[in-house]
Amino acid sequence: MKEQAADAVRPVVEWLQTQGLVLGARILSAALILLVGAFVIKCISAFIRRTLEQRVKGENEMLVKFVVSVAVKTCWAFLFVVVLGRLGVEVGPLVAGLGATGLIIGFAFQESLGSLAAGIMLALNKPFKVGDFVTVAGFEGTVKALDMMAVTLATVDNRRVTIPNKSAWGSPIVNYTALGMRRVDLLFSVAYGTDLAAARALVLETVSKVPGALADPAPVSMVSALDDSSIKIGARAWCRSDDYWAVYNGAVEAVNNAFVAGGISQPFPQVDVHMKN
Numbered sequence: 001m002k003e004q005a006a007d008a009v010r011p012v013v014e015w016l017q018t019q020g021l022v023l024g025a026r027i028l029s030a031a032l033i034l035l036v037g038a039f040v041i042k043c044i045s046a047f048i049r050r051t052l053e054q055r056v057k058g059e060n061e062m063l064v065k066f067v068v069s070v071a072v073k074t075c076w077a078f079l080f081v082v083v084l085g086r087l088g089v090e091v092g093p094l095v096a097g098l099g100a101t102g103l104i105i106g107f108a109f110q111e112s113l114g115s116l117a118a119g120i121m122l123a124l125n126k127p128f129k130v131g132d133f134v135t136v137a138g139f140e141g142t143v144k145a146l147d148m149m150a151v152t153l154a155t156v157d158n159r160r161v162t163i164p165n166k167s168a169w170g171s172p173i174v175n176y177t178a179l180g181m182r183r184v185d186l187l188f189s190v191a192y193g194t195d196l197a198a199a200r201a202l203v204l205e206t207v208s209k210v211p212g213a214l215a216d217p218a219p220v221s222m223v224s225a226l227d228d229s230s231i232k233i234g235a236r237a238w239c240r241s242d243d244y245w246a247v248y249n250g251a252v253e254a255v256n257n258a259f260v261a262g263g264i265s266q267p268f269p270q271v272d273v274h275m276k277n
Contacts, residue, residue, distance in 0.1 A: 030086040037079040045072050065147075118169035119148035127173045133241070135174040137167045177241040181214070184237045184248050188255055189230035191265040196223055199233055199264055206258045207235045210250045212243035230267045 048071050052064045128134045132143050134153070139161045141153035151168045153161045176182060186207065190199050204221040213219060217238045224234035235255075239247040259266055 026087055030083045033086060034079065034083050037075075037082070041072060041075045041079065044075060116148055116165070118165035121169050122146070122151075122165055123148070128175050128178065132178060133176045135172075135176075137163050137171045139163060176244070180241055181238055182241050182244045184213075184239055184244060184251065186235040186237070186248070186251055186255070187224060188233045188235070188259070189227070189266050190233060190259070191267045192231060194231065194264055196231065196233070198262075199259075202258050202262055202264070203233055203235050203255055206254045207237050207251050210237070210247055210254055212239045212247040212250070213237045214239055229269050229271070 045068055049064060049068050052067060128136075128143055128146075130143050130146065133141070134143060136151060136153065139153055139155065141155040141159075141161060143151065144154050144160070145152040148165070150165055151163045153163065155161060186203075188203060190196075200221045200223070204219060207213060207219045207221070208215075214237070219235060219237040221233060221235045223231065225232040235251070237247060237251065256266070258264075
């Protein structure tokens, strides 16, 4: 019985004597490569981030994160291949298999890859940033988050809308806050027979006093159109982008009150019918 046990153990002992030291050396060297590689990757990541942040000056954090992430993942993939090769694993078939798998995944996720490519274009062109009020893919709201795959908006009625970057980049983008100022366009109706010069002067004076309306560029007023039952008097004022709705609503209310106080009629749509005997 003892002889049978010894015969069973003998091949294991012989293998450890002949190959154990080699295997141990391979495992030790692979672990050392892994530790050194992890440190090098950390240094590479910090270097790339620091270099990109100096170039973009903090204006494009999304692109910085994406480039750093791709670089780090690529380095880790290369490091694992080196470690597996050091352990004696045949990495040739593995790399070929990964290539074929990547091709299949590329076909399966081509929509996601399209959004990723669009995310790169958004990051490079910077049509908007977090905090801007925009219209994207037919949706209007404040940009709350953006990454390489999607843009998240908060609409004025407090809905969260997530738009794939492919749709965002593939549609017209309107940024209402990028330039810092907006023009407020107003339109008021007065009755035929109204003293237009006096009405225009009253509109201009009233709009100029609305809180938030800028003195430079100065507001202007004009006769805009002759409609069927009224004359349209337009006004244009400039304001800071954040003050747009306050100025718009304030101007509408103030001009209406000024018309009432000044006795200027604001007609509703009407039709005059003449009967012929």
